[in-house]
Amino acid sequence: MPTRTARQASSPEALLWAACHRLRRVNPPEPSSSPLGLFIALEGGDGSGKSTQGRLLCAWLEGLGHTVVVTREPGGTEFGRTVRQLVLHGGHVAPRAEALLFSADRAHHVETLIRPALGRGEVVITDRYMDSSIAYQGAARDLGIDEVRELNMWATGGLLPALTVLIDLPAEVGRARRRGVHDRLESEANTFHSAVREHFLTLARADPDRYLVVDGELPAEQIGQLVRDRVSTLPGVML
């Protein structure tokens, strides 16, 4: 007669538990918000004006007494600048390799720059984060939204921004604003950029507490005010 413990260990419930534990070990971590500091991401299509908004928000937060780090993806670190060159300005990159390169840049960015700044209680504003991978590689490149999200949750240890500002712009308006040489992604057709836009909006609609969607055709100063209004409601912002 097997002991109670032995019988339990081989029961269907026990086997299910063991499988769940194994799965938990390989599954991406649960989402987590910024420890101590404040983490804000700016997202949007190419030419939507994210970097202008990053600068405006930084100046306002510094004026309130915060220490602010403005950074970007890909290319917020020295390693990332090498990745940026490969993924945006080199020759053909296979779609899965492209997704892995963006997530490698992000993993290094989070570990060496973003988490340390948040740990010091600073504000980090990043021009693009994992939603860009989900929208560009997952949706527009059709690599799978869930797969790309999981890859990036694993790469970042589940770090999510407290707020993502989505600067929404029709693809053709973004294209008209971009002049000069286009990088590999910018050179994609309007249908690609429209799919990116739609997916950004889907992400924002699914989690309104974590997103602010602003009309990218408004004047930059007006967008800046909408961003400040929302950021001023976040916990930890000194007013």
Ligand code: TYD
């Ligand atoms: P960048 O010159 O930084 O453009 P922008 O000023 O519009 O942000 O180029 C980044 C390009 O890389 C842009 O076309 C979006 C793309 N990208 C992805 O496809 N996936 C990603 O994960 C990231 C971060 C960017």
